[in-house]
Amino acid sequence: MQQIINFLISYKNTLLFLLLFCISLIFTIESHSYHKSKIVSSANWLTGGIYNALSGVDQYFRLKKDNKLLVEENLDLRKQLLEAQTILKERGSVQLNISDSVYELSSGRVVANRYNHLDNYLLVNKGEKDSIQVDLGVITQKGIVGIVEQTAQNHSRVISILNSQIAVNVKLKKSNHFGTLTWNGENPQIIQVEDIPRLADVKKGDTITTEGRSLIFPPNLPVGKVVSFELEPGKNYYTINVQLFNDMTNLNYVYFINNKQKGDLQNLE
Known part of the structure; x- marks a missing residue:
């Protein structure tokens, strides 16, 4: 204890400077929206990197389960394709143009998932550079997951359906x-x-x-x-x-779903 007291006395000026510096930095950030936004952006980048590293280890040990899910999903997609081909044949159609679809999908991986609070969120490793936007739906092959609430350059924050603020x-x-x-x-x-x-x-x-x-x-x-x-x-x-249908406590890969006609419909509304 005496050594701690001696240390504080010896470096009191330095410690006082650091304390005042931290207080002034906090006041500066809180009173200037530009500085605050930069700090939030940097924090998102840092936490996203940490979550990416941690989830990478977890992903390695889940490869067997993920492969099984991919096989099941491929099987389901093949069944849907067969059904679509049957319907087209019955209607006399000869071609299905995928580019005419109203919805487009892109994939992402969950790097953080909170599910034990009243208002829960997910962090996904795709962001603005991947054309992810606010208000995109997020799903898996088993069902809906949530809606994109916020985006950064490399990550997006998804408001989970396990959230009292979503309907x-x-x-x-x-x-x-x-x-x-x-x-x-x-x-x-x-x-x-x-x-x-x-x-x-x-x-x-x-x-x-x-x-x-x-x-x-x-x-x-x-x-x-x-x-x-x-x-x-x-x-x-x-x-x-x-x-x-989804196990919301065990999410890994998800799909962003984008309604390509949303802008036109919003303008009409």
Whole structure:
């Protein structure tokens, strides 16, 4: 203890200078938006680099599982291609022009994932240099993940569907009755759907998909299945608990989905 006291006495001037310097630096940053934005940008770059390094180690040990998922996804895509070819043949079409699609996809890897708070976010290793923009939808082969909230040069921050501040239009796949996807902050595997009218025939095991009226997610993307529902006396809408198809605690590769017609539609609105 005496040595610590002697050290503080010996270097009191230097320590006082460093303390005052740090205080002045904080005041400068807080009072000037330019300096603040530069600090935030540098912090995002630094944390992104750290998360990239840590996730690289984790990625190495998950290669076997990732390969299995890729095989399953390729199988699913081949099935969809076969179904599309069958439909085109029945309709007498001879060509499917992919460039005419309204939506375009790009991939990314999750380098940080928070799921145990009320308002959760993900950090993905793609950003502005990869043409990632705010308000792009984020999905996996199993279902929706969230919406891009903020972008930097090399990374993007995604607001997770496990966030009390997000709401997504969804529907019952079998009947097209639509409602709103929200989260109560409790179980990261279970999410809530509100505003499905009491006229809808809701059953356990029913599939919930995206409704498609927003400019972010196309219709019929998978969300989850109904595990329980409740209709309080005197209420006109169900409260439904849905088990997500995605394991939101174990995300690795994701896809950004961009509606190429979003600008035109926004201008018309």
